[in-house]
Amino acid sequence: MIVTDESYVDKTTLHTSSPKTRKHLSTKSTHSQKSSIGNSDKANTNSTRTSSKSTVFPKSTNFRLLTVNCCSINTNKSEFRAAVEYVKPDLICGTESWLKGIKPGRDPEKNCIKSCEVFPENYIFHRNDRDSLGGGVFTGIKSNLVSDEKVELVTECEIIWTKVKLQSMKDLYLASFYMPHRNMKDIIKLKESINKLADGNKYKQMIIAGDFNCPDIDWDTLLVKPGAQDREVQQALLDTSIDLGLTQVQREPTRYNNLLDLVFTNNPSLCKSSTSIPGISDHAMVVTDFDIIPHYIKQSKRKKYMFNKADWDSIYKEMEQLSTTMESQTATPVEDLWSTFTTTVLTIIDKYTPSKVCASRKSLPWLNRNLSRMLKRKIRLYKHAKRSKQWNDYKSFQKKCKKEFKKAEINYINNTIYQGLQDNNTKPFWRYVKSRRQENIGIPAMKQNGALQYNSATTHLNQPSCFG
Numbered sequence: 489m490i491v492t493d494e495s496y497v498d499k500t501t502l503h504t505s506s507p508k509t510r511k512h513l514s515t516k517s518t519h520s521q522k523s524s525i526g527n528s529d530k531a532n533t534n535s536t537r538t539s540s541k542s543t544v545f546p547k548s549t550n551f552r553l554l555t556v557n558c559c560s561i562n563t564n565k566s567e568f569r570a571a572v573e574y575v576k577p578d579l580i581c582g583t584e585s586w587l588k589g590i591k592p593g594r595d596p597e598k599n600c601i602k603s604c605e606v607f608p609e610n611y612i613f614h615r616n617d618r619d620s621l622g623g624g625v626f627t628g629i630k631s632n633l634v635s636d637e638k639v640e641l642v643t644e645c646e647i648i649w650t651k652v653k654l655q656s657m658k659d660l661y662l663a664s665f666y667m668p669h670r671n672m673k674d675i676i677k678l679k680e681s682i683n684k685l686a687d688g689n690k691y692k693q694m695i696i697a698g699d700f701n702c703p704d705i706d707w708d709t710l711l712v713k714p715g716a717q718d719r720e721v722q723q724a725l726l727d728t729s730i731d732l733g734l735t736q737v738q739r740e741p742t743r744y745n746n747l748l749d750l751v752f753t754n755n756p757s758l759c760k761s762s763t764s765i766p767g768i769s770d771h772a773m774v775v776t777d778f779d780i781i782p783h784y785i786k787q788s789k790r791k792k793y794m795f796n797k798a799d800w801d802s803i804y805k806e807m808e809q810l811s812t813t814m815e816s817q818t819a820t821p822v823e824d825l826w827s828t829f830t831t832t833v834l835t836i837i838d839k840y841t842p843s844k845v846c847a848s849r850k851s852l853p854w855l856n857r858n859l860s861r862m863l864k865r866k867i868r869l870y871k872h873a874k875r876s877k878q879w880n881d882y883k884s885f886q887k888k889c890k891k892e893f894k895k896a897e898i899n900y901i902n903n904t905i906y907q908g909l910q911d912n913n914t915k916p917f918w919r920y921v922k923s924r925r926q927e928n929i930g931i932p933a934m935k936q937n938g939a940l941q942y943n944s945a946t947t948h949l950n951q952p953s954c955f956g
Contacts, residue, residue, distance in 0.1 A: 550760070551780035553579045553662075555697040555749055557742075559769030560586040561606050566893040567768040569608045570855055574863055575765070575775055578782065579652070580611065580628030581664035581697040583749075584769070587624050590615045592648060593639040616648040625664040625698065633782050641684050645677035649685070653783040658693050660780065661685055665698035670718035679728050686732070695778075696734070696752040699771065700725060703746035707736045740764040742772040744879060751776050766870040766886065789845045799840040806836050854900035862889050 554577035558564055561582070572580070589600020592614070596602075603613045611628040614637040618624045627650045629635040634653035638661065641649040646666040651659050663681070667674045685692050702725050704716030710730070712722050729736060735756035742749040742764050749771055751762055758779045764772035810832050814825055866882075866889055873882040908916035 551579070551778040551782060552577045553581065553695065553697060553751070553774075553776040553778065555581045555738075555751060555774040555776070556767060557583050557699050557749060557769050557771035557773075558586070559584050559771070562586065562601065564768040564890065565606045566897045567890055569897075570859065570863065570893055571768060571773065572608050572611075573855055574860075575773075577628075577775070578630050578633065579662055579695075580613075580626075581662065582626045582628065583624075583646075583664060583666040583699040584622065585615065585617065585624035585626050586622055587615060587617045587626075588619075590617050592616050592637065592642045614648055614650050616642065616646060618646065623666060623668060625666050627662055627664050629662075632785050634785060638685075641681055643677040643681040643684075645674045645681070647678065647681055649681070654693075655781045655783050657780070658691065660782075661692055661694040663694065663696040663698075665696055665700070667699070667701050670701055670721040672721055672724060675721060675724045675728060679732070682728075682732055693755050694734075694753065697750065697774070697776070699748055700750050701748055702750075703743075703748055705747075707739065707747075735759075737776060738762045738764070738774050740772075741874070742767075742774060743770060745877065749774050753778075766866045766882075768890075770883075772870070791843050792846045793837060793841045793843045795841060797842045798837075802840045803836055806840075807833075810836075854896045856896065859893060859896055862892060 552575070554572070554575050556568070556571070558568065561568060563586075587601050587606070589597035590603075600617075603615065607613050607628065610631050612631055612635060613626050613628045615626040616624065623646055625646050625648050627648055629650055629652060636651045638649040638651050641647075641661075641663075646668070648664050650662045652662060654660055665678060667678075682694070682696070685694060702722045704713040704719075705711075705722055705726050706713060710726060712719055712726060716722055728734075729752060733754050734752040735754070736750050736752050737756060737759045738747065738749065738751045740763060741747050749764075751774060753759060760777040760779055762774060762776040764774055767773040810829070814829065817825065820828075862885075866885060869882040869885050873879045904916045908914065
C-alpha cells in the first residue's frame, strides 16, 4: 500500500460562487481528513491534519473518481488497466482516448473500436469520440453501480455525461470534458451543457472532470495570473465556475508544474481529498475521494458444473429411463414434453454433477509482483520529481514501465494459450476469445416510463405495462 501524505485537500482553499460561503470556508477546519490510494486499512473518522498517517476510508463509504489523460488508450491500454487495478476507482473520467466510431445518441460505426477491446472489464464505458484525429472523452462506471448515459446534455464540445444512482441522496451527474486548445466556443458550449442540466431550477449534484488546458488560474485566489496566454479564455472558465457555483478541488500540478486536469463539483463538502499520481501519458492522473454511498446492484454469482467429476454411469441410467418414459407419452403435447425433458435433465445434472459458485475475476492475471514493485517505484520517482522539478528519471522509468506492462500482458496471453494447446486443453484459448467479446454479457439497467429501473430485471419484465 502506498500512503500519500499529499492526498489531503484543505477545504479552506476551495472556492464557491457565494462570497459569504468563501468567507466561511476561510476559517480553519478542525475536522479535516486524509485519504491514501490504498484500501486495506480501517477508517479513522476522527483523524485530523496533524495525524502522522493517512486515513483510509472503508470502501462502503468512499467513492473514488479517477481522472486520466490517455494520449491514446489503445497504445496505453496495458498501463491503463494496471492503473485501474491499483487505484480501484468507482468512476473514471478520461480524455484524449483517440478512439473513433462512437458518438452519444448514434449507432456505432461498423469499423469502430469496441470499448471491450481497450477498456478493462467490470466497468461500463460511455464515449464521445472525435470524428478527426486525436481527442475523445469517456466516462467509466463500475458495473455494479446503476448508471445511465445522458445524451441530451451533450453539446458541440468534447463532453460526455452519465447519471449515477446514489443512496439517500440526489442522483450524481458525472461529466468528462476536454478542451484541446483554449477557445471561447468550448467554454460557451460547456456552460450551455451545464445549464441544460440545471434547467428547471432543481438542484442537481454534479462532478465535471477532465483536461481544461488552463494552467494560469490561481484557484486559491480565484485570479488569472499576469501574463497568461489566452487570458480571456482562462478568465471565462473561472467566471463560469463561479457563476454556476462550481468548486475546483484539485490543487497539485498534473503536467510537470502546470495544473491542467481539473475536478469541479457543486457540493465540495462531500470531497475528502484530491491528489495527483503518476499517469499513463505526460499528464498525471487525479484521484479524488468523495463521501458518497452509491446504489449498488447485487450481482449474482455463476454456478459452474464440474463435469469431469460427474457420475456418468448414473446420468446415463437416468437418461435412458427418461427416454423410455417420454416415448410412451404419445398423447402428451409437445410443449409439455419439452418442459418435462428440460426440467428432468437439469435435475439429473444437479444430482450427479458437483458444482461450485464462481465470481467474475477482478484482478489482472499478468500483473505480477515485479510489475507491482515497478508501480510503487514509479510513484516514488513521481513524488521526487514534483519536489525537485527534475523529471528526466521519472520520464525514463515511465517509458520502461509502459514497455514492461505491454510485454507482460502479451507474454501471459501467448504462454497460457500455447501451454493449453500443448496439453490438449482448449480452455485458455476460448477464455481469451471470450475476453475479446464485442458485447457485454447480461441485462443492463432498464427504463420504465422514462425512469431508470435499478431493481431486478425479472421484476421489471414481469410488470404488466412493460410491453405496452
